[in-house]
Amino acid sequence: MQLKPRGTGAKGGAAADARLARRRLIAASCALLGATAARAQEATNAASDSISGEWNVDSALAYYHEGAGRIKAIEPIVNFSKTFGDGRTFSGQVVFDSLSGSTPNGALPSIQPQTFASPSGASLSASPVTYTTSSGTLATESARIYTVNPGQQPMDPNYHDQRLAVSANWGLPLSRVLNASYGGKLSYERDFVSVSANAGIARDFFEKNTTLSFQINNEFDKLNPIGGAPVPASDYALFQKTGGKTKDGVGMMFGLTQVMNRRWLTEVNFSLDRFHGYLNDPYKILSIISPSGGTTGYLYEKRPSSRTRKSVYWENRAAWGRLSMDLSMRYMVDSWRVHSDTAALSVRWWNPDRDRFLEPNVRWYRQSAADFYTPWIDSTGSRYISYASADARLGAFHAFTYGLKYGAKITDSQDDTTSEFSVRVDYYRQTPDHQLVGPGSLQGLDLYPGLQAILVQIGYKF
Amino acid sequence: MPARTFAPDTALNIESRGADLLAVCFGAMASPCELLLPAAERAVALDLGELVAREARRIEAKFSRYRDDSVVTAIHRSRGSAAGIEVDEETASLLDFARECFELSDGLFDITSGVLRRAWRFDGSDRLPSPQTVQSLLPLVGFDKLSWNPPRLVLPEGMELDLGGIGKEYAVDRAFALLAAVREAPFLVNFGGDLRANRPTPRGPWQVGIERPDAAGRAALILELEQGALTTSGDARRFLLKDGIRYGHILDPRTGWPVRDAPRSVTVAAATCTEAGLLSTLAMLQGAGAETYLEAQGVIHWLLR
Numbered sequence: 001m002q003l004k005p006r007g008t009g010a011k012g013g014a015a016a017d018a019r020l021a022r023r024r025l026i027a028a029s030c031a032l033l034g035a036t037a038a039r040a041q042e043a044t045n046a047a048s049d050s051i052s053g054e055w056n057v058d059s060a061l062a063y064y065h066e067g068a069g070r071i072k073a074i075e076p077i078v079n080f081s082k083t084f085g086d087g088r089t090f091s092g093q094v095v096f097d098s099l100s101g102s103t104p105n106g107a108l109p110s111i112q113p114q115t116f117a118s119p120s121g122a123s124l125s126a127s128p129v130t131y132t133t134s135s136g137t138l139a140t141e142s143a144r145i146y147t148v149n150p151g152q153q154p155m156d157p158n159y160h161d162q163r164l165a166v167s168a169n170w171g172l173p174l175s176r177v178l179n180a181s182y183g184g185k186l187s188y189e190r191d192f193v194s195v196s197a198n199a200g201i202a203r204d205f206f207e208k209n210t211t212l213s214f215q216i217n218n219e220f221d222k223l224n225p226i227g228g229a230p231v232p233a234s235d236y237a238l239f240q241k242t243g244g245k246t247k248d249g250v251g252m253m254f255g256l257t258q259v260m261n262r263r264w265l266t267e268v269n270f271s272l273d274r275f276h277g278y279l280n281d282p283y284k285i286l287s288i289i290s291p292s293g294g295t296t297g298y299l300y301e302k303r304p305s306s307r308t309r310k311s312v313y314w315e316n317r318a319a320w321g322r323l324s325m326d327l328s329m330r331y332m333v334d335s336w337r338v339h340s341d342t343a344a345l346s347v348r349w350w351n352p353d354r355d356r357f358l359e360p361n362v363r364w365y366r367q368s369a370a371d372f373y374t375p376w377i378d379s380t381g382s383r384y385i386s387y388a389s390a391d392a393r394l395g396a397f398h399a400f401t402y403g404l405k406y407g408a409k410i411t412d413s414q415d416d417t418t419s420e421f422s423v424r425v426d427y428y429r430q431t432p433d434h435q436l437v438g439p440g441s442l443q444g445l446d447l448y449p450g451l452q453a454i455l456v457q458i459g460y461k462f
Numbered sequence: 463m464p465a466r467t468f469a470p471d472t473a474l475n476i477e478s479r480g481a482d483l484l485a486v487c488f489g490a491m492a493s494p495c496e497l498l499l500p501a502a503e504r505a506v507a508l509d510l511g512e513l514v515a516r517e518a519r520r521i522e523a524k525f526s527r528y529r530d531d532s533v534v535t536a537i538h539r540s541r542g543s544a545a546g547i548e549v550d551e552e553t554a555s556l557l558d559f560a561r562e563c564f565e566l567s568d569g570l571f572d573i574t575s576g577v578l579r580r581a582w583r584f585d586g587s588d589r590l591p592s593p594q595t596v597q598s599l600l601p602l603v604g605f606d607k608l609s610w611n612p613p614r615l616v617l618p619e620g621m622e623l624d625l626g627g628i629g630k631e632y633a634v635d636r637a638f639a640l641l642a643a644v645r646e647a648p649f650l651v652n653f654g655g656d657l658r659a660n661r662p663t664p665r666g667p668w669q670v671g672i673e674r675p676d677a678a679g680r681a682a683l684i685l686e687l688e689q690g691a692l693t694t695s696g697d698a699r700r701f702l703l704k705d706g707i708r709y710g711h712i713l714d715p716r717t718g719w720p721v722r723d724a725p726r727s728v729t730v731a732a733a734t735c736t737e738a739g740l741l742s743t744l745a746m747l748q749g750a751g752a753e754t755y756l757e758a759q760g761v762i763h764w765l766l767r
Contacts (some may be wrong), residue, residue, distance in 0.1 A: 021566050022741075022759050028562040029737040032555050033635050083473070176512075207504040208476070262477055 056081045060459040067452035071101040071159065089171035097163040102155035106284040106390040107148075108376050110295045111441045114148045116156070153449050156283065163189045169198075177204040181215070191282075194221045202255075209259040217251040217273070225282035232302035233385040236285050247277025263320055269313040276306045286390040289376040293440025296379045301389040303372065309334040322350040338394065340367035359405040361426075366398040366433075375436060375447060392448075396433040401426050403455075419462035426455040474511050476504060482665070486511025490518035491630050493654025497641075500648055500663040510644075514637040514651060521633040525556075525625045527576070534623055537615060546609065546616030554612045556625060556632065563628075563740055564605040570747045571740065575715035576624035577602045582720075584711040596718040603715050631656050631693060631739030638735075650687075658691040658735050672729050672764065685764070691735040695742035696727035696766070712746045723750040731762040 058079040065072050075098070081091035105116060148154045169183030179202045187194040200215030223229060228241030251273030258266050285298045315328035330342040346361035372387035373394045403426035410419045432448035475487045479498070484507045486497045497514045499507050527534045533553050540547035549557065563571040577599050581591035601607075602620045609616035617623065630653050637651050638658045650659040650668055659668050667686040672694060685692065696712075709720040728745045732738035741761055748755040756763040 022761070024562065024566055025740060026733070026737055028559050028566075029734050029740070032559040032632070032736060033639065033734060176508075207508065 056461070058459065058461040060457050062455060062457040065454045066101065068449070069102055070155070070451070071099055071103060073097055073099040087173040090168070091171075092168045093166070095163070095165040097161075097165075099162070100160040102157045103159040103283075104392065105154050105156050106286055106301065107154040107298055108287040108289065108295065108390075108438065108442065108447055109148075109151050109153050109445045110287070111150050111293070111445070112295065113150055114154055114295065116146055116148070116154065151445055153446070161189055161191075163187060177208070178202070179204075191224050191226055192221065193224075194219060196220070196249075200253075211255075211257040213253075213255040213257070215253045215255070217249075217253075219249040219251075219275075221247045221249075221277070223247070223278060223282065229278060229282050230280075230300040232280055232300060233388065234300050236298035236300060245278030245282075247275055247279055249273055249275040264316065264318045266317075267313075267315045269311075271311050271313070272309070274306065274308045279303045279305060279307055281389075281391055284389065284391050286374070286388055287376045288379045289439060289442065290379045291439050293438055293442040299377060299385065299388070301391065302385060302387050303389055304336065304387055307335055322352070322354070324348045324350075336370040336372070336394070338367055338370050340365065355409040355411075357405075357407050359407070361401070361403045361405070363401040363403075364398070365401075367396060369396040369434065370394040376438070392432065392451075395448075397430050397450075398433060399428060399430040401428045403427065407459075419460065422457075422459040422461075424455070424457040424459070426457075428453040428455065474508060474515060476507060476511070483663075486514070488515045488518075490515065491522045491633065491653060493630065495653045496651075497637075498650040498652065498668075500665070502647070510641060510649070513640055513644075517637045517640055518633050518653060521629060521636060524552075525629050527622070527624055527626070534625060537617055537623055540615075541617045541621065542619040544616065546614050548613050549615055551613070556628065557610055557615065558612065559736075560625075560628070561605055561610060567744055567747070569604065569606075569716050570714065571627070571744055572603060572605050572715035573623050573625060573627060574605055574608065574621055575603050575713060576622045576626075577620070578713050578715070578718050581718070582711075582713065584709075590709065600718050603718070627743060628736065628739065630654060631691075631735040634658050634691070634735040656691075656693045656735050656739060657687075659687055659689050662688045672727075685729070685731075687731070690731060690733050691738045692729060692731050693735055693738040693742050694727055694729040695739070695746045696725060714747065721747055721749040725752050725765050725767050727766040728752060728756070729764040730756070 058081075060077045062075040062077065063073070064075065076096050078094045079091065080093075081089065083089045107114065107116070146157055165185065165187040167183065167185035169181060172180045172182075174180055180200070181202070182197075182199040184195070184197045196217060196219035198215060198217040200213060202211055202213035204211050222244060223246065224244045225241075228243060229245045230236075231240040231242060234240040251271060253269055253271040255267065255269040260266055280301055280303050282300075284301045286301055287295045288297045288299065290296050309332060311330055311332035313328065313330045315326065318325050318327075325348070326344075326346045328342075328344050330340075332338075332340045332342075342363065342365045344361065344363040346359055348357050348359040350357045370389065372389060373391075373396075374388050375390050375395070377385065377388060403424060405422055405424040407420055407422035410421060412419070428451070430451040432450060435448050437443060438445065438447055473488065477485050477487065479485050482501050484499045484502050484504065486499070486507050488495050488511070495515070495518055497507075497511050499510065502510075523529060523531070524533050526532050527538070529535060533549065537547055537549070560571075560573045564573075578596070581595045581599055583589070602618075602622075607618060607621065634651050634653050634656050635658065637653075638660070641649055641651065642660055645660075648659065648661045648663050650657055655672075657670065662668065667688045670685045670687050670692055672685060710724045712721045712724045713719065714721050724746050728742045730738045730742040730745065732741060741756070741759060742763075745752040745756050745763070745765075753765060756765070
């Protein structure tokens with residue numbers, strides 16, 4: 001490559017023609033810029049409604065696979081956003097989940113084979129199941145029966161579900177420092193429908209270096225469990241079920257975002273939410289265990305009908321040359337006495353041309369058990385159950401996630417657009433804490449299997 | 463979720479560059495854009511940045527051929543109608559300018575040459591179009607085939623207009639004019655490498671790095687600019703390679719084929735971006751004659767081959 005800095009200095013006859021041409025060019029440029037100055041000024045205001053940005057689309061396909069033959073999920077996600085000329089923004093998301101596999105039903109392993117009825121609807125090898133509805137009539141429904149071998153964790157092998165979730169959010173600048181936002185979300189599953197709406201306001205201070213925001217959220221959920229919603233704490237063998245149930249939630253969040261300097265942005269959020277209604281998992285049961293370790297029966301779980309959660313979240317984002325970093329921490333406490341701590345760190349490392357990056361991440365999570373969590377119910381204790389659940393998600397555990405993401409920017413030389421391709425692989429390992437040893441024959445059985453899962457996500461952003 | 467994250471392309475971002483220089487950055491016209499202000503207060507910088515960004519986006523929205531609501535799309539919709547379309551004053555000025563450039567360059571600079579893109583895809587491969595394909599498009603190229611009687615334009619069937627070749631430079635000059643009306647102190651407007659400054663900074667001339675075309679982000683040379691405009695044409699990443707011959711992305715509208723031996727990049731200094739941009743584009747179109755052309759024009763220039 002040859003570099004040729006040149007000065008001015010055209011001489012001679014041909015050059016005179018060239019200079020004449022150049023004077024015409026200068027005249028043409030001046031005519032263009034002079035003639036339109038006033039008109040363009042007027043048009044500046046008139047055109048502010050027109051669109052100023054292309055749609056940004058961020059799509060991903062995630063595959064989630066739990067170990068030991070448990071849940072597998074495939075999840076396409078599409079995010080799209082657009083900023084309009086007057087500063088309004090729109091963002092939307094469409095997610096479709098397809099889940100299948102086995103899911104723990106909450107009962108403990110036993111040295112005897114155990115038989116359960118799956119609530120997952122009609123099947124060819126169905127046996128009739130009778131249950132009472134809220135109107136008192138008897139109904140029958142086909143249910144699949146499954147048997148769990150001695151020593152194995154009882155899991156419903158017929159779990160399958162599909163979920164479609166759509167959300168939309170609008171941002172509206174009210175002034176140069178004040179922004180409003182509002183949006184909604186709809187999520188639909190075969191046995192669950194959720195609708196929520198949110199509204200927020202954010203104000204910038206100190207030349208946009210500080211932002212305070214406040215947001216409220218309202219959610220309404222309708223549950224239509226397959227086979228009906230069990231009466232909480234009722235005997236599993238009695239099939240006492242009612243029709244659909246509801247729950248609703250309200251939440252609010254107060255946030256502070258602060259630009260500390262050119263390389264560091266910090267953000268603190270406080271949030272409070274409260275759910276009320278039918279908060280049970282309609283498919284979860286508990287084993288009733290005798291002092292010898294035998295299973296004498298099962299109860300449906302029963303959770304309190306309200307739950308209040310408070311959390312604090314602190315996130316720091318920093319960039320230094322080709323490195324950028326995101327460190328976040330969360331502390332959550334709820335009225336069920338679940339406390340949880342989360343810490344996550346990701347570091348993005350760009351190549352010198354800044355068109356490819358590697359991003360390792362690690363996340364640590366720990367929670368204490370809900371005060372009504374119990375792995376089983378003692379058959380010699382009181383038959384009156386205030387609240388009880390053996391759902392491992394309400395027990396004490398800690399978990400690590402290790403992941404690696406690789407991304408590459410692709411520039412289309414034809415129309416000068418850039419897109420980004422990424423692959424992400426995460427490994428998740430959950431380990432139960434504070435394990436109680438089972439009585440009698442339960443000793444030696446693995447009552448608290450952990451969970452391992454792999455997440456693979458392929459993304460394309462354009 | 464928090465109402466604010468790191469600003470996306472469409473938002474204004476303010477950052478300090480060194481002790482006494484603020485940069486207001488935003489994305490427009492598929493390019494990173496910035497307004498540089500030495501010794502300015504942040505609040506003032508943001509206000510001025512909004513003025514510039516708004517103008518850039520106005521021009522982009524009005525003249526982009528990818529927008530349903532643009533003037534160019536409206537012109538394309540009128541294609542083939544005998545009555546044509548009446549255009550506004552600003553568009554008329556741009557069309558006048560395009561005609562003048564077409565005539566001055568003997569048809570080398572042509573806003574109707576975009577149809578040739580149907581034949582050429584510069585993806586680094588060896589897939590050249592057939593001569594027949596290129597030949598079949600030539601009847602659709604040529605500003606002289608339009609009927610332009612201001613303010614009425616008749617666009618024949620099959621033809622296209624693309625103001626992309628002058629839009630960015632024009633936008634710099636427009637934003638410059640808006641700023642100059644409200645600010646005496648030094649500033650520099652830079653839209654994707656096409657830039658214009660009103661006066662030197664308190665510490666001396668502006669330092670402008672010119673990118674080496676094949677290594678994004680690395681300055682091949684540093685120029686000093688007191689005032690006026692600098693534009694750079696050329697992008698070595700867009701080419702086809704067949705039988706050892708490199709076909710660059712600069713197409714000669716008269717033949718439909720890439721200009722032979724075009725420089726990798728040409729940087730030209732002139733009073734306005736519009737003028738500088740045209741000179742750098744025309745120099746590229748001269749191919750091997752780029753140096754001779756620029757010297758005959760008597761302009762300050764830098765050339766990479």
